[in-house]
Amino acid sequence: MTDLVTDVLRQHAEDAFAAELAALAARDDRPRPERWRLSPWAVATYLLGGELDDGTVITPKYIGPRRVVEVAVTTLATDRALLLLGVPGTAKTWVSEHLAAAISGDSTLLVQGTAGTPEEAVRYGWNYARLLTDGPSREALVPSPLMRAMADGRIARVEELTRIPADVQDSLITILSEKTLPIPELGTETQAVRGFNVIATANDRDRGVNELSSALRRRFNTVVLPLPGSLEEEVDIVTRRVEQLGRSLQLPELPGGAQEIRRVVTVFRELRAGLTADGRTKVKTPSGTLSTAEAISVVTNGMALAAHFGDGVLRAGDVAAGVIGAVVRDPAADQQVWREYVEGVVRERDGWQDFYRAARENAR
């Protein structure tokens, strides 16, 4: 995958991991559902990582409970759609992209849910120039990603489902239950072929934005993506992602990374849990989510700082500002939380003096 050098800032999953997918497909002799590129077992292996009998190492894409991935993959093989729930930064989009890439070889059939997502994005639109000259016809119709996925028997993705207005959400119901998309203007319909399914993601935190109707909810199997269970797991996730991001951002490899990543993750976990890692001291919890994704961006940011303005070693000072930025979301309350944490916990900790000084210097 490294030899596929492109100028694209971020490659699609199916391109970035093309070699792994090909190796899996070659080795995979288990039954595959129709139009699936891989068997469910191979899809699960692709996400969770492992080693094939020919020695190909599959890197883990998702680090977390095996159960989550297995239920997700199995759901896509039944005729229910998959809803990935979780607080921001729990790799919902990441998992959905890789699932689509592994199953259909195509993660681009994507509807991004926003408050302004129109019905056309879910069903179909019209090419008005053709519509005016030729009248309504199949040729004048602009299919949505969902419609294309139905026709080709692939996986479509809907991001941030709960941000989509309720009336637009409802147009998903026919697609998911009848597996068909009527086109009343032409008096026809597009029927989904085998292999079609939908992965939707939604955010736990702002559930209330456009709560799913129970009719729609019923069409989904729900999988909740948890926050990483242990410090080691989270450090592992951050390290891997930072490495990948660093490569695509062409940042030089920096020494000192491991220690700072551990430190950032420790700070995030302690503040999230309201308890220090040794379980001895209570700390206050700030208003931000402090997700793993934020930890990743804090470290990446720190690496860029160290590479371009620092001495080429990732130091406490490079990440401290980022950490403060992530923690202090509400200038009044969070500032207080952070200061108490720095004075009460960081100051006393062995080997954290550099971080303490950096935190003091960066304090606003």
Added chain:
Amino acid sequence: MSAEVTLLGVRHHGPGSARAVAAALERLRPDAVLVEGPPEAEPILGLAAAKDMVPPVALLAHAADDPARAAFWPYAEFSPEWVAIRHAVDRGVPLRFIDLPAGHSFAEGGDGGAEEEDAALPRDPIARLAEAAGHDDPERWWEDVVEHRRPADGEDALAPFAAVAEAMAVLREDGGASLRDRQREAYMRGRIRAARRAGHHRIAVVCGAFHVPALERTPTVAEDRALLAGLPKKVRTEITWVPWTHRRLSQLSGYGAGIVSPGWYHHLHRTDGDPLPGWLTRAAGLLRAEDHPVSSAHVIEAVRLARALAGLRGRPLAGLTETLDAVRAVMCEGSDVALALVRDRLVIGDALGSVPEDAPAVPLQRDLARLQRTLRLKPAPEPRELDLDLRKETDAARSRLLHRLRLLGVDWGVPVRSQVASTGTFRESWRLCWQQEFAVRIAEAAQWGTTVERAAVGKAVGTARAAAELAELTGLVETCLVADLAEALPAVMRVLADLAALDTDVAHLARALPALVRALRYGDVRGTDHTALGEVAGGLADRIRVGLPPACTGLDAAGAAAMRVHLDEVHGAIGLLGGDDGLADRWAGTLRSLARREPTGGPATGVPGLLRGRAVRLLLDDGRLDPAEAGRRLGLVLSTAGSPADAAGWIEGFLSGGGTLLLHDPRLLGLLDAWLTGVPAAVFTDLLPLLRRTFATLEAGVRHTVGSRVAAGPLDSGDAGPAAEAAEVDLARAGAALPVVALLLGLPAGAAAGSGAEAPPGAGRPRIPRQAGGRDT
């Protein structure tokens, strides 16, 4: 061994094993069935076929002279042993229990039984087998190859046992059995020999799979004797059947059997075909009853998902893990909260067994019966009242028994307000009423201990460890004291001290204090050591004192009302706590500061009127505040600059729990009247509910008098009021009562006469007796 003995190696409480045992026994038609279990149970095994015998049940054995040394052997419907017992008893085939007698383990002082049961097939051998088969989860592997396996038609019913025996034999080649195991196996071999000597031809032996290879060996009788020679002498043992629950089967420690999913196993055992649809339908029904929208479509999808998951994971059948994953994803919308319900009610389940009436009594039951006899307290279903004088030995013992039983959840006696109208701490009044279900509770409580006292201690310590709130614990301390459970106190106090040190919520602390103080006072009466208790109580009181003013600041109406109750209770408690370290004075200081904290800019900046008024009233009642000063404060609050709502709250706090004050000091009533008539009409409507609430709680007589006085005319001329009347005391007539008063108070007669001449302390102002705080306001 020869062909006439068939060894059926099982996993205890495995539904697959149970099914296999049933099939094997059906085919073998043995003329004797030997089961791994305590031989002491043989006389009562016949009860297993009784109509009222419903598993889960357990055999409970205990040393005859010390019920505390006890062991349990639990059986569920899906236990292979139970299947074998029923097979033998139903067909009249001789049934023998062949394990080492429980009497031997009791002699060693160990609890034996339950632990042994687990050790009979340790996790280890299965783990090693699973490892050999290339699986990382031994439990799951065993489920796949044994428990979930359904024999094909025409398959030899004995084949699975041969396979398991072979695997175990390989495992045990390198030893691995403890001395204990070897002794048990030697004993079992002896019993098998005896069965053969008795002339049985087809003998079936149901035992833990781990023991099969050892029972297949035939060492000489002398060798076995030598092994058994090291055993201690048996103690006399009594044994009985007790009802058991699925919940307790699932407990890993104590008397549980460590079965994670008895409810699921039960379902597997009961269902002949595919267990999934039936189980998921039950799960759907359960969730529906709890208002989760679950339709039949959900059940269908869940069944499909569970099967597909099993396929993905390479399992022959969907197991519990797959089923629960499917329930979570399809029915519970990914939520673990709803899943916990399914786990609790279906995977574990609430099944409660029952045993026939004629089963021998449980030791706890027997201990209770003994106590009932010696204390002459007969259990009777019709309620009756019982007054106890704790200074008498028998009555104190009765009280202890009732308190202990309450702790164990047997509410035979419920404390009631005394009929004798005595508030002394030497008296207790109970309402006794024996209900049939208590028998079950007692059987359930048997897990905590075998005598009432030990069970109560065990339960108290268990409850303390699980407690999360301070008030719960101080309540428990109080119960421990009145129930005289000195043994439990250190453990409970340790948890209490820890929790009290961590808790910073004043409301929690305030809720905890009164029970603790009551406990201290009881401790005084019963002569228990209470220094530790006193320290904790004093510490709590000081922390409440410090934390109270900030905690009272900026409360809304509901918060203030809740805090008022705490305020009253803490005040009462501190009054009782007494002590000479000046705690009462410091508390008065706190109340003063509370009363001073008026809101200056909006309600959030000060203590609500309700609490300030209350603080003033408490100070006034204690004689720490002049009535004139109280009047001045009332006037200040009622002045037009204050907010009327705040003032109404103040009045509520000031007057609640006794309005006689208004009658004694007509100036207060005058102030109030003047304020009320001056309130603007619009505000008056807002205040009306508050005022009505305040005045509705006053005593009827006070309300009448206040009403008639207000109706009678202007109130501001205080001198004409009844306070002036009260001043004209007929000294001669009052003096006649003095000796009696002195007698009541325990003063020497002379002192009474002397003090009669002087002005009594705080003369010139009426002391209003404190009345019970009206909680319902």
